[in-house]
Amino acid sequence: MLGAKSDGASAGAAGGGTPAGMQMPAPEVGFIVVHPTSAPIVEEVAGRTAASAVAEIRPQVGGIIEKRVFEEGSRVNAGDVLYRIDARSYQATLDAAKADLERYEASVPSAQAKFDRYQELANVNGVSKQDIDEARSALLQAKAAVASAASAVRTAEINLGYTEVKAPISGLIGRSSVTEGALVTAGQATALATIRQIDPIYVDLSASSTSMSRMRQAIERDGVTAGKEGPRVTLKLDDNTVYEEVGHIISTEANVDETTDTVTLRSSFANSKMLLLPGMYMRAAVEIGTEDNVFLLPQRAVTRTVTGQATAYFLTPDNKVEARVLNADRAYGFDWVVEKDVADGDRLIVEGVQKIRPGMEVKSSEVELGANGLVKPKAAAAAPANTTP
Incomplete structure (x- = not known):
């Protein structure tokens, strides 16, 4: 009987089971310490660029065009001669x-x-x-x-x-509708050319009535500080890069379009490099204001159920896993903005989430997150300099 028992124990060990009296090692996780901070309140909208000024060039006297002075598609300044009439x-x-x-x-x-x-x-x-x-x-x-x-x-x-037809505004001039030798008349219906001023350039944003309501509610919330120059706007270009200039909302349409249920917000941007041209489709982020005393939780640390409920895992003082259901419906960069259910100094698990479950004891180490949201080991604090001679 004793031999049989010994053989059975040996067989269990050989089969890869956990030997009697031994426990699986605690899984290793990485955590960050969260602190309250400020975060902008951003609303994503779409829009199109538009010239800040448009001038259709028409002659104020009649006659034969002797010379076209400008190059089509070039930049002209106010006062430049465009055409000379006999x-x-x-x-x-x-x-x-x-x-x-x-x-x-x-x-x-x-x-x-x-x-x-x-x-x-x-x-x-x-x-x-x-x-x-x-x-x-x-x-x-x-x-x-x-x-x-x-x-x-x-x-x-x-x-x-x-008889010298001059540019009334600065901007980009398009193609000429007449050639040298053409007869023109004062105030004719057909413009000789069109100048579009695109520095600054406007971006007309279409915000749904729901978005407008969210913006107003955000501004009226306690702890939200609105910018002195009005809402800031950043643009995302076709190649997914962010336009280098920051704009501001300069006007809001006074009515809602009944067909599209949208309100037009006009924003203005510097455009000295002429990267933006009229008619371009844009994605824009409207920064309504800044909210204080919120927590930025990395998106990699937050999981969601099939119903969209957000959950994050924290460490208790005795190094056990605690699951918390959070209200995380607003993103900022690689983070979720959370207003409550998190306290200053909480340890949020950001690495090894897939290996844990609530109540499990774990082995933890503090890590850092790079600007791209990826985990890297926390840099060790520099040792004090040795001043002993």
């Missing part, structure tokens, strides 16, 4: 107006002298009152003719200036 007829009109002005100006001195002479003769009854009135009228008419001629000169100068 100016000969406008120069002739200006010359004639100046000649008329000189002629009318020459008539004023004689009219003035005649009126002054009649005034002197009136003192000795040497001229009738009617003659004086006629002299006064002639003087006033001469001065009025001078004013009218001066106005004609200014008009002719303006029209001559309009």
